[in-house]
Amino acid sequence: xxxxxxxxxxxxxxxxxxxxxxxxxxxxxxxxxxxxxxxxxxxxxxxxxxxxxxxxxxxxxxxxxxxxxxxxxxxxxxxxxxxxxxxxxxxxxxxxxxxxxxxxxxxxxxxxxxxxxxxxxxxxxxxxxxxxxxxxxxxxxxxxxxxxxxxxxxxxxxxxxxxxxxxxxxxxxxxxxxxxxxxxxxxx
Amino acid sequence: xxxxxxxxxxxxxxxxxxxxxxxxxxxxxxxxxxxxxxxxxxxxxxxxxxxxxxxxxxxxxxxxxxxxxxxxxxxxxxxxxxxxxxxxxxxxxxxxxxxxxxxxxxxxxxxxxxxxxxxxxxxxxxxxxxxxxxxxxxxxxxxxxxxxxxxxxxxxxxxxxxxxxxxxxxxxxxxxxxxxxxxxxxxxxxxxxxxxxxxxxxxxxxxxxxxxxxxxxxx
Numbered sequence: 001x002x003x004x005x006x007x008x009x010x011x012x013x014x015x016x017x018x019x020x021x022x023x024x025x026x027x028x029x030x031x032x033x034x035x036x037x038x039x040x041x042x043x044x045x046x047x048x049x050x051x052x053x054x055x056x057x058x059x060x061x062x063x064x065x066x067x068x069x070x071x072x073x074x075x076x077x078x079x080x081x082x083x084x085x086x087x088x089x090x091x092x093x094x095x096x097x098x099x100x101x102x103x104x105x106x107x108x109x110x111x112x113x114x115x116x117x118x119x120x121x122x123x124x125x126x127x128x129x130x131x132x133x134x135x136x137x138x139x140x141x142x143x144x145x146x147x148x149x150x151x152x153x154x155x156x157x158x159x160x161x162x163x164x165x166x167x168x169x170x171x172x173x174x175x176x177x178x179x180x181x182x183x184x185x186x187x188x
Numbered sequence: 189x190x191x192x193x194x195x196x197x198x199x200x201x202x203x204x205x206x207x208x209x210x211x212x213x214x215x216x217x218x219x220x221x222x223x224x225x226x227x228x229x230x231x232x233x234x235x236x237x238x239x240x241x242x243x244x245x246x247x248x249x250x251x252x253x254x255x256x257x258x259x260x261x262x263x264x265x266x267x268x269x270x271x272x273x274x275x276x277x278x279x280x281x282x283x284x285x286x287x288x289x290x291x292x293x294x295x296x297x298x299x300x301x302x303x304x305x306x307x308x309x310x311x312x313x314x315x316x317x318x319x320x321x322x323x324x325x326x327x328x329x330x331x332x333x334x335x336x337x338x339x340x341x342x343x344x345x346x347x348x349x350x351x352x353x354x355x356x357x358x359x360x361x362x363x364x365x366x367x368x369x370x371x372x373x374x375x376x377x378x379x380x381x382x383x384x385x386x387x388x389x390x391x392x393x394x395x396x397x398x399x400x401x402x403x404x405x406x407x
Contacts, residue, residue, distance in 0.1 A: 011339075017311070020346070021228060026221060029220055033214055051220065051227070055228060059228075140208050144209040145211060172204055172205065
């Protein structure tokens with residue numbers, strides 16, 4: 001992610017240039033909408049919550065420490081909005097859980113070669129990541145899909161740098177176990 | 189786990205990371221950006237912030253004057269205290285009838301409070317550009333009349349002008365050579381010479397206009 005111009009953009013917004021906020025919206029609407037989609041699994045709610053997150057972020061921009069990274073701050077705020085929404089609906093966040101029965105049905109039973117993981121479809125991968133629990137899933141998404149630094153992920157999720165590293169390591173290993181070892185491709 | 193298996197496991201982890209990176213993203217709603225921009229209004233900077241920003245700009249212009257941050261702060265505070273001690277307010281009234289264009293590049297309208305004239309803010313991002321001007325039917329296509337301000341340390345250019353209600357065609361002139369349309373504009377029209385111009389319509393009804401289509405200019 002490019003942060004080079006964000007301090008100036010935020011200064012401009014605070015000076016009254018509302019239109020400059022569109023640059024930040026355009027830059028981060030995709031990851032925030034992705035977060036909301038993962039959280040509520042409903043396209044309409046995801047759209048509404050994304051809008052809400054950006055509007056609330058704009059309203060609270062005076063509280064943002066100019067010079068800091070904008071996205072981790074926006075992400076934290078968005079995550080809280082999504083959690084509030086789930087709470088109001090009486091729904092719970094995704095806890096770490098066992099995969100549902102039949103998850104492995106369509107994964108080919110073959111030895112673990114380099115091509116195996118490439119055959120995993122995205123739905124299976126999403127489901128497996130959900131099974132890791134919300135925070136581990138989000139750490140992996142932020143690291144590998146959004147390309148955030150370890151420090152930025154720690155800031156966004158309000159956890160320590162070492163906790164981020166541990167979740168990345170354990171999360172990937174658990175996915176490997178799910179998709180490779182479970183098929184029996186690895187020798188003990 | 190033997191060495192071969194360890195190497196295989198490491199490769200698996202790398203491939204999993206790649207698979208996560210390649211996961212499909214959710215489809216963005218078509219009108220998310222304009223809907224967000226329609227819900228926000230310009231912020232009113234506090235007097236102290238205005239003073240501080242004025243001092244910062246003054247310092248940037250005063251290249252021959254060496255002045256430290258503490259001195260700048262003191263100057264800002266002096267100006268602020270002087271401004272707040274005045275009984276009359278020098279703050280501009282909050283704009284009414286604000287309209288944000290459908291995209292970040294483009295323009296924003298606000299009622300200027302002066303007859304039918306409307307305040308229009310053009311905002312555009314041109315990475316690597318040194319100078320951008322708005323040229324159009326409102327300035328006889330003269331590049332020197334409406335040169336946009338480049339935000340320090342960024343590639344965002346902006347310019348606010350007052351325009352009477354009416355229909356205008358315009359384009360961005362980048363570095364004096366490259367003519368760029370504003371793809372955030374509601375309308376584009378062929379100029380008859382092989383170029384496309386953007387169209388800006390300022391209406392009488394407090395500057396309200398329809399939000400436009402999304403455009404593909406990267407920001």
